[in-house]
Amino acid sequence: QYGLNSLNQITNATLGGTIMGPWTASITVAGSTTSRATSVTVNGSAATLHADNTFELYNQTVVNGLNNFTAVAQDVYGRTSTSTSSVNVITNNSAYGYDLNGNLLTDGTRNFAYDDENQLISVWKTNAWRQDFVYDGKMRRRITKEYGWNGTAWAQTNEVHFVYDGNLVVQERDANNVPQVSYTRGTDLSGKLQGAGGIGGLLARTDRASAVPWISTIIGGVPTFGTHSYYHADGNGNITALISASQMIVAKYLYDPFGNTLSMYGLMADINKYRFSSKEWNGNAGLYYYLYRFYDSNLQRWLNRDPFGELGFEAVQVGLPFKFWSMQPWGERIEGPNLFEFARNDGIDFMDTDGMGAMGTIGGTIGSIWKPVSVAVGGALCTLAGYKCAMAIQAATDAAGKYQAAVTILNNKYGDSGEWPQAIVQLMNQWNSDNVKLAGAATTACAHVGGSSTAGPVNNPIR
Numbered sequence: 001q002y003g004l005n006s007l008n009q010i011t012n013a014t015l016g017g018t019i020m021g022p023w024t025a026s027i028t029v030a031g032s033t034t035s036r037a038t039s040v041t042v043n044g045s046a047a048t049l050h051a052d053n054t055f056e057l058y059n060q061t062v063v064n065g066l067n068n069f070t071a072v073a074q075d076v077y078g079r080t081s082t083s084t085s086s087v088n089v090i091t092n093n094s095a096y097g098y099d100l101n102g103n104l105l106t107d108g109t110r111n112f113a114y115d116d117e118n119q120l121i122s123v124w125k126t127n128a129w130r131q132d133f134v135y136d137g138k139m140r141r142r143i144t145k146e147y148g149w150n151g152t153a154w155a156q157t158n159e160v161h162f163v164y165d166g167n168l169v170v171q172e173r174d175a176n177n178v179p180q181v182s183y184t185r186g187t188d189l190s191g192k193l194q195g196a197g198g199i200g201g202l203l204a205r206t207d208r209a210s211a212v213p214w215i216s217t218i219i220g221g222v223p224t225f226g227t228h229s230y231y232h233a234d235g236n237g238n239i240t241a242l243i244s245a246s247q248m249i250v251a252k253y254l255y256d257p258f259g260n261t262l263s264m265y266g267l268m269a270d271i272n273k274y275r276f277s278s279k280e281w282n283g284n285a286g287l288y289y290y291l292y293r294f295y296d297s298n299l300q301r302w303l304n305r306d307p308f309g310e311l312g313f314e315a316v317q318v319g320l321p322f323k324f325w326s327m328q329p330w331g332e333r334i335e336g337p338n339l340f341e342f343a344r345n346d347g348i349d350f351m352d353t354d355g356m357g358a359m360g361t362i363g364g365t366i367g368s369i370w371k372p373v374s375v376a377v378g379g380a381l382c383t384l385a386g387y388k389c390a391m392a393i394q395a396a397t398d399a400a401g402k403y404q405a406a407v408t409i410l411n412n413k414y415g416d417s418g419e420w421p422q423a424i425v426q427l428m429n430q431w432n433s434d435n436v437k438l439a440g441a442a443t444t445a446c447a448h449v450g451g452s453s454t455a456g457p458v459n460n461p462i463r
Contacts, residue, residue: 003094007102008338010299012094015062025091029069030056030262031083032252037073047071054254054263064091102305102339110285118304120294123285130154131285139292140164146284167291167354168198169280182206188278189237189351197291197353199278200237204230207271229268236351237278242268257347259288259297277351293355295342305339307356392442399435406431 003012016025029042032054040047040055047057060069070084095108103114113122119139124130127149134143142162147154160180163171171182187193188201207227229250232241238259242251251266259276273280276297280289287294293302343350406428414420420428 007098008340009098009102009104010096010301012092012096013090014093015089015091024061025063025089026059026061027087027089028056028058028262029060029071029085030054030254031071031085032263032265033073033081034265035075038076040071040073042069042071056262062087062089062091064089104303107299112303114304118307120303123282123287125284129284131282138167140167141289166194168194168201178208180208183274196237196351199351199353200233202231202233202239202274202278204228205242205272205274229272231274231278233278236348239272239275239278242266242272258300258342259295259347290352290355295352295355300345300347301340301342302355306341389442389446392438392445396435396438396442399438403428403431403435 001014002010003014005011029047031040032052033040034053036053037049037055040049042057042060045057045060047055049055055071055073066086066088068084068086070082072080072082074080090108093108095106097105099105099114101114101118103112103118105112109125111124111126112120115121115135117135117139119135120133121135122130122132124147129149130147132145132147133141134145136142140162142164144160144162145156146158146160148157149155159175161173161175161177162169163173165185168185169183170185172180174180182205183202184204184206185193185198185201186203188196188198190196193201205228207229209227228245229242230245231239232243234240238253238255240253241249244250249266250268251272252264252269253261253275254263255276256262261275264270270283273282275281276288277290279295281287282289282294285294286298287296287303292307293304295302343352410420410424410428
C-alpha cells in the first residue's frame, strides 16, 4: 500500500498492511521450465504447473532484506533441476523524493536527474551502475551511455546510438557508428505505421552476429539460429515471443496487466529489450521507455507528471469544451487529475502510445484521447470535439454499469442497502455523486457538437 501527498506523489510504500484487511508481506514466485515438468517445488512447497511449461506459487512470505527462493523441477523420468533466485525486499520505504516539477528524484535505491524539459538524463545506483541519456530537438532519446563503478570512479562500459524513423527506433549502433541490431516494423494496432506509437508493430530484428554470443556458435559454417528473429505479440501489442529463422522459440515473456514480467526464458530473452507494449525495457533502471516519459511497471506509474497537465499545454488546447484531462473513469474529481497515472490504472483496456495519454477502443478503432486530430469513431471520421463527446458518453455509460453491478453484488451479500456497512454506504454515495458529474460532463461535451448525451448514472438505491 502507498502513501500519497496532495500532488499524488508517493511518500511511502509498505508491503503488507490493513487498508484492505490484514495481510502480510508476500510475493508470487513464478518461472518456467525448458521442457515439461511433472512437479515443481519452491522452498519445499508445490507450485502450480501450466501447459506452457510455466509455474507459480502464490503468497510466499517475505522479510525485509534478502529473500532466497529455490525451485526444484522434476520430469517424468525422475530427473531434477534446481534454480535459486534472490530478491531484496524493502517492506517499508519512505525514501521517495521529488523536485518542484514533480519529477521523482529517488526511491531510496535509484537516483534520477532531469534536464529543463523534464526529460530523464541520468539514472544510477550509488557505487553500482549508472546510465546517461542524450536527446535530440524532437525529444527523442538518441544516445545511451552505461557506466560501472570501479571502486573510485565511474567507468564507461557501453554506448548505444539510436536511429529513428519518425518516432520509432529502427536501428541501434555502437560508439563507432557500427550497426548492432536493426528492427523491421509494420503497421501497429492503429492500422498505420506509427498511429499507436509502434505498439504491436514490431515484425523482426536482425542482429550483428558478433554482437550476440549464441549466434557465433557455427554448425557447418552457418550460425545455429541465424541473425534474424521474429516478433509475436498479443492483442494489446505486448511482445510474447521471439522465433528464430529455424522456428525455434528464442524468447518468451509473460506479463501482469501493468507490464511486470512474470516469466521469461530463451536465448534472446535478456538480449531483446522490446517487451511490454512493444516498448524498450531498461533492466538496470527497471523502466520502460515510452518516448516522452519513462514508466515504472513496479510502481505502476510514470516517473514524472503528464506534460498535457501543464498550463502551457492547456493554453494551446483551444476550443475544448471542458478540461478533458481530468475525465477519469469515475468523473472529474475535485482534487484534479493524477498526472502520474498509467493508462487510467487499467493496463488491459487502455494503453499509452508515447507517455502523453491513454488510448482505448471505440467501435473497434483505436484513438488517442489527446491527439488534436480527426479520429475514427464507430468507423466514421469525426472531429476532436465529436470524439470527445463519444468518449464522454462511453465513460459515463461504463461508470454507471459498473456502479449497478456493484449494487447487485452488495445486495446479494448484505441484503438491501439498509443493511450495508456504513463505510460502504459512504463509498457508494461518493461513487454515485461522481457518476452524476461524469454524466454532466458528457452532456456538456456533446452540447458543443450539437449532440446529446444518452448516458447517465443509475438511480441511487442507498437510503
